[in-house]
Amino acid sequence: MKFVPPDTMELWLLGNEDEFTVTADGRDLDGFYSMGYLAKKDKYSTFLDGTHDVVTVKKRTDEERQTLVIFKDSFANALAPFLAQHFDLVLLNLSSVRTDYTDVTAYAREYDADRVLLVYTLENVITADKLTRMR
DSSP states (O other), rough: TTTTTTOOOOOOOSGGGGEEEETEEEEEEEESBBBGGSSSSSSGBBBBBSSSSSEEEEEESSOOOOEEEEEEEEGGGGGGHHTTTSSEEEETTTTTSOOOOHHHHHHHHTTTEEEEEEEEEEEEEEEEEEEEEGO
């Protein structure tokens, strides 16, 4: 709808992005942000290079850190840089068409989770049948 003004995007760079290793579906990313998407129609893919089934974020440190496993849709990608300040992360895409991530208990064990978080937009909570299969 051309009469609707486009959304604006703001990136809050924390200044320590280079302290983290970010991997999406087994491929290393250049950090939390893929700036090339800012020049494209799908600007939201700037966060974590778009939608992937499995994204891991680890801080390059010897410090002992808890692991937070996040069961999510794509909107949780923008949270990753902030949550990574406190946890190593595993983000699992509940909207995946390739893998069913609804067995929360099994994936929490697989990734040795200290904590688990569900981040899902209200529309997906209402319409997605996957949430009824979560255990």
